[in-house]
Amino acid sequence: MIRLEKRPQASQTFSWAAPVLAVLATMVFGGLLFAALGKDPLASIETIFWQPLFGDFAFYYRPQLLIKGAPLVLIAIGLSLGFKAGIWNIGAEGQYIMGAIFGAATGLAFYPTESFLIFPLMILAGALGGWIWAMIPALLKVKFGTNEILVSLMLVYVAEQFLASMALGLLKNPEGFGFPGSRNLQQYGSAHNAELITGSGMHWGVVAALIAVIFAYMLLARHRLGFAIRVTGEAPRAAKFSGVNPTRLVLFCMGMSGLLAGLAGMFEVAGPSGQITIDFNVGYGFTAIIVAFLGRLHPIGILLAGGLMALTYIGGDIAQSQLGLPAAAIQVFQGMLLFFLLAFDLFTNYRLRLGRAEAA
């Protein structure tokens, strides 16, 4: 007989082994899924994980990994601070949208003036946009005790409507023949978040993501606030006794995650995307939740997890066109990753025992 037994202490080893095991299990079961669809499982897995990194055109895909991974990492870092303290900001997608709108609107307000001050202003505006959007659920929580999960999630849909309205109205390209969508910021030098070295994929958003990783690491490891975050998540009662102010913690964690999500949106709209359009947001805010957990809410882990998610997206698209795998199969594959992670997470706190239950 097999049964689960609670570990006296959470296994440190398993906490780090679970993501690795989840990736391996995903490869195995994903391979089976692809085989069931009549595709060569090894070739499929190779296409998804190997081609973007070491294939014939890796010189193109490697920079794309940075472009795809940067917003994920930036948002996930912000979310992880709150998640560690048990503060659940589920609405990063909305904060991402608002950051993009604020940033793009600031840039477009100056069009066609060229000045080196415009881009820094856009960064500030983008951060502000995301921060404001996150402060709504934060203030409602600390003032009226509302549930931040629901409020932040609902605000995503509000932000989407706002985005559509901006793309169709206020920010619409006056030279766009009545079609929706703003001017393309890639064609506006002062506002363009261009690659720092051509062909490297390295834009300011990537730099910001790396800074955020370092900043979060230092905050959690060295700073008093980081201690407050950790202790609140692990032992809320102990946190109270040690003098943590829960109101300030909620405001900080929500605000910081909103700010980083807003930055991610701003860097995206000014760079790789270029335009405010109706469908500007593609789910980074939600995928970042997976990235945060896959990375164990640890800054370095998130960096790796963001890279991994980006890899499956890019490799997935390659597999679609080269092998004819349907998009749905790729999505199932990505879903498996989270599923197996949660499954293996069980073993962080429990272990398998063979044999009879011992008499208690």
Added chain:
Amino acid sequence: MKLSTLLASAALAIGLAGGAYADDKTKVGFVYVGPVGDGGWTYEHDQGRLAVEAEFGDKVETVYVENVAEGPDSERVMTQMALDGADLIFTTSFGYMDPTINVAAKFPNVKFEHATGYKRADNVSTYSARFYEGRAIQGHIAGKMTKSNIVGYIGSFPIPEVIRGINSAFIHAKKVNPDVEFKIIWAYTWFDPAKEADAANVLIEQGADVVLQHTDSTAPQAAAQEAGNVITFGQASDMGQYAPMPRVSSIIDDWAPYYVARTKAVMDGTWASTDTWDGIGAGMVGIGEITDAVPADVKAEALALKASIADGSYHPFTGPLKKQDGSDFLAEGETADDGTLAGMNFYVEGITGDIPN
């Protein structure tokens, strides 16, 4: 610039390598915004892809990627297809416009075809269909069939393409039924079965017994079927599974002839950048079978209207017409030019409500 040279030379190298073992298949790529099984917009583009395969057999290889988000993701997918040796790439959503232009600039030897956009280059053509011609026929049938005199319309986004369709349908409904009234709901999506079903139900509750849609799912058809006595039209695809009721006819986007012709042009080396806007006459817009739920005389009129549009003797936007604000749009006998149609951002007289923005 460095990257583009690198990309181009890589593509060239691959092209040469391909030539070395005499693989002269023409490779055609398709970038889809939705899933191929959406039963509407993307489904019809994929039918076009299959027609290309059927036509040329071993001489072509087609590849596609579905569910590609507009923006940087689409740019990456197009680049990847070009790197993999595609000779011709169809990008089938308006939002792929700037990415298509960007990628095309890096691969001057690859031909691109962008659907429904307005930006072209030496190696980028644009193409679209005159869906408003089909809307005229829908409007005619709707005006004749409605008993409540309320026609519901599910709009996707308030852009010229959609507004043109509303105007065309309204003009022809009003022509046969002066008391007809249009109720318009904006769903702000091209494909979202839940939202589309909600919109259809609201319209039906408000008394609409005809529901027209500019969204791509079959959810409104299902909602109409449940309500009974409400008629609908297939959108983008035939949606024949809902015939004969509620679906009484449909507008079908038939991209197959165009895709076959453009692939042929690449094979023959005669491909040139153009702007194509074809309608019923050229076969790009098809009218799905009008079912027996429509009285025979109405069906005959609708088919006559279709024939007159197809042979060019009648234009759906023929004056006298006024704009919603009462100002003159077209004088007696005058027809709208393509520029006006392409940028249409006003309702014609008689439609109530404002275009949101």
